[in-house]
Amino acid sequence: MEQWYSQVVFAEAAEDGAAQKRQRSGTSDDSSSDESEEEEYDDYTKAEILAYAKKMLRKKQREQILDDAYNKYMFDDEGLPKWFAEEEKKHCQSIKPVTKEEVAAMRAQFREIDARPAKKVAEAKARKKRAAMKKLEKARQKADSIADQTDISERSKSKMIDQLYKKAMPKRPNKEYVVAKKGVSVKAGKGKVLVDRRMKKDARVRGMGKNGKGGGRKGKRRKERVRARKVRRAHMSLGERRVKGTRGAKLACRIKIEMPL
CATH class of the missing domain: 1.20.5 (Single alpha-helices involved in coiled-coils or other helix-helix interfaces)
Known part of the structure; x- marks a missing residue:
């Protein structure tokens, strides 16, 4: 019977531990290699692979893809120069069974998944x-x-x-205006609009503020017409105010003539 402190027992235990470590490292290496292979694919390649997979869900299309895999470009010549093999590889390829539209649809699906909230x-x-x-x-x-x-x-x-x-009804938060000074960058938060003093002054001049009804020259002309109409009505007599329209204008002239000064 071997003693527990003998060299043979220690050697066997060390070998068993090393074997277990190699096995664990092998599984971790395989998983890490799979993850690295997945990371190597770009979005277009992933979308193309998923488009292939979507087509292969149906039996008829799956058999068609498998039959098309055996084509005239299936050859493996040995002893060719590297540059020649790379150049031939670009042109000697069969037509893919997936279209650009299908790949674009899969990429759009990727974007939708990325845009989903938590x-x-x-x-x-x-x-x-x-x-x-x-x-x-x-x-x-x-x-x-x-x-x-x-x-x-x-x-x-x-x-x-x-x-x-x-x-x-749920209330929506009102927009808050943040006035930015010249040469100082101000970060506007959510629900806030970044404005400057010049823009606020221009909007006030155009009549786009709280009390304004219009902007530009048309608004000024309308205000001037309303002001002139008020002045004319203030200077009109009582008889002239009661008369309206084109017919009333003639009557107003007649009343004005008949009324004594």
């Missing part, structure tokens, strides 16, 4: 949507009960229903 974000949006639908359902029930009442006028009913739906 799971937590999607769940939060779904919760908000569910809460908003519950509010709208409650508002609809209250609106039906208000509409069934007979002791309230139609005008007050519509007003109350509008207020209910206004409270139930």
Whole structure:
């Protein structure tokens, strides 16, 4: 019986440990090599492979692709120069069974997958949507009960229903304007519009502000016409104000002549 401290036992244990390490490293190397091979493919190649796979789901198309794999370009000449083999490889290729449109569709699917929000974000949006639908359902029930009442006028009913739906609808945040100084870069956050003082002044001159109704020369001319009309009406007499239209203009002249000064 061998002792536990003998050299033979230690050697066998060391060999077993080394073999296990080699086995673990071999599996890790295989997995890492597979990952590196996947990373080597670009988006176009991945989309092309998936387009092939989509076509091979059907039996008839799968058999057709397998039959087309044996073609006139299936040869392997030995002893050719490297430059000649590379040049021939570019031109001696069979037509691929997938089209550019199918590959483009797969790439568009990749972009859609990349643009999807995270799971937590999607769940939060779904919760908000569910809460908003519950509010709208409650508002609809209250609106039906208000509409069934007979002791309230139609005008007050519509007003109350509008207020209910206004409270139930989700409110959108208003845009905030951030004034940027000259030579200083200001980062505008979400829901904010970056403006400068010059733009605000130009908009104010054009009448695009809160109190303005129009912009440019047309707005100024309209204001001038309204102002001139007010001045004329202020200087008109009572009889002239009551008369309107082209026929009224003639009557106004007649009244003006007949009225004593």
